[in-house]
Amino acid sequence: MPRAKEVKAFTFPRVLTERTFHYCPGCHHGIAHRLLAEVIEELGVRERAYGVASIGCACFLYHYFDVDICEAPHGRACAAATGAKRARPELVVFTYQGDGDFAAIGLTESLHAAARGERITAIMINNTVYGMTGGQLSPTTLPGQRTTTTPEGRDPRIYGYPLKVAEILAAFPGVAFCARVAVNRPKRVLEAREALRKAFLAQIEDRGFGYVEFLSACPVNWKLDPVRAAEKVDELAETFPLGVFRDLS
Amino acid sequence: MRVRPILVKGSEAIALGALAAGCRCYFGYPITPQNEIPELMARELPKRGGVFLQAESELAAVNMLLGAASTGVRAMTSSSSPGISLMAETFSYLAALELPAVIVNVSRGGPGLGGIEASQGDYFQATRGAGHGDYHFLVLAPSSIQEAYELTAKAFELAEKYRQPAMILTDALLGQMKEPLRPKKIRVREYPKDWALTGARGRPGRTLRSLFLGPGELRARNELLQRKYRAMRREVRAEVLYAEEADLFVVAFGSMARIVKEAVDVAREKGYPVAFVRPVTLFPFPETTFRKLSRAGVRFLVVELNCGQMVEDVKLSVCGRSEVESLALPPSDLPAPEDIYRRIKRCLVRKR
Numbered sequence: 001m002p003r004a005k006e007v008k009a010f011t012f013p014r015v016l017t018e019r020t021f022h023y024c025p026g027c028h029h030g031i032a033h034r035l036l037a038e039v040i041e042e043l044g045v046r047e048r049a050y051g052v053a054s055i056g057c058a059c060f061l062y063h064y065f066d067v068d069i070c071e072a073p074h075g076r077a078c079a080a081a082t083g084a085k086r087a088r089p090e091l092v093v094f095t096y097q098g099d100g101d102f103a104a105i106g107l108t109e110s111l112h113a114a115a116r117g118e119r120i121t122a123i124m125i126n127n128t129v130y131g132m133t134g135g136q137l138s139p140t141t142l143p144g145q146r147t148t149t150t151p152e153g154r155d156p157r158i159y160g161y162p163l164k165v166a167e168i169l170a171a172f173p174g175v176a177f178c179a180r181v182a183v184n185r186p187k188r189v190l191e192a193r194e195a196l197r198k199a200f201l202a203q204i205e206d207r208g209f210g211y212v213e214f215l216s217a218c219p220v221n222w223k224l225d226p227v228r229a230a231e232k233v234d235e236l237a238e239t240f241p242l243g244v245f246r247d248l249s
Numbered sequence: 250m251r252v253r254p255i256l257v258k259g260s261e262a263i264a265l266g267a268l269a270a271g272c273r274c275y276f277g278y279p280i281t282p283q284n285e286i287p288e289l290m291a292r293e294l295p296k297r298g299g300v301f302l303q304a305e306s307e308l309a310a311v312n313m314l315l316g317a318a319s320t321g322v323r324a325m326t327s328s329s330s331p332g333i334s335l336m337a338e339t340f341s342y343l344a345a346l347e348l349p350a351v352i353v354n355v356s357r358g359g360p361g362l363g364g365i366e367a368s369q370g371d372y373f374q375a376t377r378g379a380g381h382g383d384y385h386f387l388v389l390a391p392s393s394i395q396e397a398y399e400l401t402a403k404a405f406e407l408a409e410k411y412r413q414p415a416m417i418l419t420d421a422l423l424g425q426m427k428e429p430l431r432p433k434k435i436r437v438r439e440y441p442k443d444w445a446l447t448g449a450r451g452r453p454g455r456t457l458r459s460l461f462l463g464p465g466e467l468r469a470r471n472e473l474l475q476r477k478y479r480a481m482r483r484e485v486r487a488e489v490l491y492a493e494e495a496d497l498f499v500v501a502f503g504s505m506a507r508i509v510k511e512a513v514d515v516a517r518e519k520g521y522p523v524a525f526v527r528p529v530t531l532f533p534f535p536e537t538t539f540r541k542l543s544r545a546g547v548r549f550l551v552v553e554l555n556c557g558q559m560v561e562d563v564k565l566s567v568c569g570r571s572e573v574e575s576l577a578l579p580p581s582d583l584p585a586p587e588d589i590y591r592r593i594k595r596c597l598v599r600k601r
């Protein structure tokens with residue numbers, strides 16, 4: 001028995017494999033992965049967990065999580081998750097998607113799953129670019145932001161304005177929890193963890209769709225060093241405000 | 250115990266076959282001429298503790314199918330030509346992930362929106378793989394309502410046996426007509442599902458994936474799939490009638506085979522040496538059947554309700570040993586048995 005004052009500061013989550021992440025230095029996928037693993041463990045659902053790996057930088061999800069994971073075609077994660085959850089409601093089903101996956105090619109599947117109030121948890125990593133394919137325009141690219149396909153910066157007259165997914169989903173009656181978080185400061189990391197926990201509880205308690213959007217740094221495609229990239233997340237937060245947009249718990 | 254016959258449409262027979270096979274999940278999106286399938290499933294599945302869900306699109310439907318199939322439950326979708334095209338991307342994933350799933354195409358005329366009448370224009374799409382990469386579906390083509398029922402149930406069994414998507418390819422002619430069906434009990438064999446994603450209880454997490462970047466990995470993956478496709482040849486089925494001493498083999502599949510069979514019977518009554526061949530599995534194609542029938546001096550006439558597709562498979566199987574002729578009837582042009590009979594006669598006359 002540990003003594004009352006003794007607090008273990010660090011344990012390695014059972015749900016994570018010990019494999020080294022392939023992510024670029026300064027990328028926030030690593031922190032998001034760890035938080036997700038911790039939450040799955042804390043809620044005691046490892047043996048019921050079913051993850052959908054999407055297309056994009058996080059497509060290797062199955063290398064890092066010791067839970068059942070299925071791959072879905074680009075954008076279709078929420079539909080695949082719907083099928084799995086409907087087939088076996090006892091599973092705790094989550095998707096892990098980029099902004100291109102969730103909000104561009106997969107927007108229809110994402111919105112309809114949320115509109116149906118599917119008992120799934122969707123995680124969107126919003127780094128404002130298509131990371132894996134080399135940093136092209138995404139629906140969440142900021143006005144003026146340079147990407148490889150908007151070399152002069154995103155011109156809203158040509159490419160319109162960033163899509164604010166959390167704000168859209170917050171209006172859906174089927175969505176039980178919806179938040180936007182960041183992990184570029186320790187306090188925010190803890191808030192992000194709590195948001196993930198609540199998004200899973202929305203599913204586990206059979207209340208509805210859970211959604212957590214992570215603002216995430218992409219140093220390589222932003223052409224910034226990791227520290228500057230982490231700072232730039234604050235700038236993202238001006239367009240994409242952090243916070244809980246809906247919580248029916 | 251004798252099962253009393255019921256009068257149902259082909260589409261309904263397919264749905265009943267799926268239920269008889271223990272299909273637990275159905276996902277779909279409405280399109281004519283196959284709406285009787287989702288409508289029957291919407292009535293029956295919830296009663297049996299199963300899941301019916303109308304998706305927002307065919308894309309969503311087939312990906313819901315992917316998710317459900319990955320958990321090891323029996324699941325199905327159905328659509329018609331344009332909807333099947335939309336599913337093509339995920340077909341490739343289903344095959345790559347080796348998921349047992351049943352897909353029904355009650356096809357209609359194309360290209361494009363085409364028309365809703367009977368057509369066999371999706372033969373290439375079904376047998377060559379509508380999506381990307383080196384993959385195949387197992388494809389079954391019923392030609393009666395009883396067979397639609399039984400083959401659909403069989404499709405679930407074969408899909409599980411080979412961890413492989415199976416397609417029922419039919420069309421509006423069979424889908425919309427009514428015929429008596431004996432909905433007999435069907436036992437579908439179970440196969441081990443040591444790959445299914447059911448939650449990692451007492452075991453390491455499992456993965457279903459199709460991305461293989463390591464050296465040689467993808468090649469090994471493709472070789473595994475090709476071995477499986479070769480093994481599937483054991484399941485080849487074809488109906489062959491009057492093969493002895495025939496000079497002309499008239500070939501057709503699915504609904505078209507009904508009309509052709511009648512024409513062949515008429516020709517035989519008049520004393521012509523004509524035989525009838527009907528591939529039931531379109532993939533794997535009954536190559537051996539054709540190879541055995543082919544020799545110098547005999548001729549094959551391939552009748553299709555399209556611009557000539559299966560004729561290519563017959564030619565490949567016959568491999569130059571016999572002459573192969575195509576009677577291609579593009580959709581909208583539904584022939585009567587007499588039309589085919591006249592063509593059979595012409596074929597025989599020209600031969601002499």
Ligand SMILES: Cc1ncc(C[n+]2csc(CCOP(=O)(O)OP(=O)(O)O)c2C)c(N)n1
Nearest residue numbers: 055056057074098099100101129130131132
């Ligand atoms: C149908 C299809 N179209 C395009 C691609 C190529 N592709 C791979 S990843 C990707 C973008 C992913 O961006 P995002 O979802 O934002 O994830 P990130 O890589 O930034 O984490 C694209 C377009 C694909 N795999 N499939």
